[in-house]
Amino acid sequence: MTPARPTVLLTGSTGVIGASLLPALAVHHDVTALVHRRRPEGATTCLQADLTVDGLGLDTGRRRELAAGIDAVVHCGGLTDFAPRDHAAFDTVNAEGTRRILELADDARVPVVLLSSASAAFEVTGDDLAARSMRAYGRSKRRAEELATHCGQPVAVVRTALLFAALRAATPPRHQFPHALFTVMLRARPGGLPVRPDHWTDILPMETLVDYVTALTGALIDGDTTAPGLHWVTAGPARLTAADLERACIEFLDEAGRPARGPLLADPTTPQPRTRGMARVAQLGFLPPDQPDMPSHLSRLLPSQVTRADVLRALAHNVRRCAPWAP
Incomplete structure (x- = not known):
């Protein structure tokens, strides 16, 4: 008799990370996708729910049935918009949504993989729209991590860096920072990006994150006591400079x-019109050369x-x- 495959509850299955993670998890697990609007291909089951509503918007019977039928939760769902109309939406979705998922995990008595962000470890300064948006995002992720410490089940928090689109992705996620930045740079406006060449950013191949989260999910299901806790999933010493991108x-x-008509980078100290839009987001997304590499726990x-x-x-x-x- 073939043993039953573990069932993983996946949130954010149609997002940038979830869309790549779902088929990888489905190799060894049944996947129940918690969906809001769009339904992903490849899930064993799809269940409509809402992270912004207590009880996930499920009636008592359906919630009890869901809790009884899962062996682990992988929580990728969240808000990553550069500039939402209301910054409080970050906390509503990323923090309060995580609280509701953790409550479900407690009811089901199953472990959780929580996809967080390296932004949770940094506080962006500045009072412009881009800085306020990135600061609100980072704080919402930090609060989600704090909520995880109160969960009664094992929780593995994955702080990931920026991500390249998967090699097999149908289209690049143009609303995500790296790809929006590449699109701007490829317009080839000389000096359009006011960032020093030696400033750096951490961007990880999507496949690496997927491999790590898949292995981590399996370790939690198998009861590996070393799996819970904080995991930095970044490029670390393989970070990229602005000069590499240029x-x-x-x-x-x-x-x-x-061909470009000149350098794509500009000295940010040179007087110029107010820096805004993607150029300003890029400034906030790069760190000076004396800033240490982000930790990396891939090994x-x-x-x-x-x-x-x-x-590269x-x-x-x-x-x-x-x-x-x-x-």
Whole structure:
């Protein structure tokens, strides 16, 4: 008799991370996708619910049935908009939504993988719209992590860096920071990005995150006592500089017969019109060279740490797919 496969409850299954994670989890698990509007392909079961409503919007019987039929929760659902109309929405979805998922996990007595963000560890300064938005996002993720410490079940918190789109993704997520930034840079406006070449950002291949979260989910289901706790899933020492991004964009522009008319980066101290939009978000997303690498715990569950060559390959692939002149 074939043993039953564990069932994983996945939130955010149609989001940037969830859409890549679902098929990976489905290899060894049945996946129940908690959905709000769109329904993903590949899930064993889809259940409509709402992170912003107590009880997830489920009646007592359906909630009890859901809790009885799962072996773990992977919580990817959240709000990542650059500038929502109401910054309180970050707390409503990312923090209070997490509280409701943790309550379900307590009822079901199952472990949780909580997808957080490296933003939870940093406090962005500034009073412009971009800074306020990023600060509200980071605080909502930090509060979600704090709520996880009060859960009665094992919780593994995954702080991930920025992410490249998966190599097999149908289209790049243009609303996500790296890909919106590449699209802006490929417009090839000289000096359009006021960031120093040696400032850096941490962007991880999506496949690496998916492999890690899949392994972590299996470890929690198997009762691995070392699995709960904080996991930094980042590029670490394989971080990229602004010069790396500029070089990849210029090389692709040359290849495409649309050479840049000059450097794409500009000295941020040079007087210029007010920096706003993606240029301002980019300034906030890069760190100075004396800032230490982000921690990286990939070797806890994967054979090796991601290399700079891995990250550069993902960069070149993603830049090619963000050409603003493409259909």
